Amino acid sequence: MAKRWIEKGYNTTTVLNSVGLAASTYYYNITKESREEQALTKKQTGRKIPGYSLNKKGEKIPDELIKEYLCELITGDGFPYGYKKLGICLKEDYKLIINHKKVYRLCKELDILRPQRKIYPKRPKKLAKREKITGPK
Structure with a gap:
């Protein structure tokens, strides 16, 4: 009212x-x-995904080509790397300017992410037995 x-x-x-x-x-x-x-x-939040990244020369590299680069990187070694190391390899080998979050998104689209490690709960410590002390041994 x-x-x-x-x-x-x-x-x-x-x-x-x-x-x-x-x-x-x-x-x-x-x-x-x-x-x-x-x-x-409003359905989508955030800005639109551009679909490309830049290299050091300023040239646009499409995401599809970056996905091919990622596939090349994981085929040689039997894929021991996580997305952050793959991002570093893209920066060093292909001279790309790329964010680790974009590398994560592309790896997720390719389904090449390593399985997340399991964190097990800590086991309780064993307590000492309560024995009655009668004297020195």
Whole structure:
């Protein structure tokens, strides 16, 4: 009801005081509604993926060619590298300017990511037996 009065042009503070509603509650609910509307209309977040990377000379190298480079890198050694080391190899061997996050995305598309290591819970330490001490041995 307070929203209707405020939309008609009445002073927000006066309306909220008369209704007994805190201003923070009113504004929180307004932003919550606008966030829900944005979530329904907006599907992709972040910027569009460009589809290329640059090399040291400034030339555009398409992602498909970078995927071929990645396949070449993993075939020789039996693929002992993670995506960060593959990114370093791309920078050194092919003189690319590429981010490790992009290398991760491309490796994920190629399905060449190494399986994630399992972290096992630490085993509890064994406690000493409680023996009654009668004297020195």
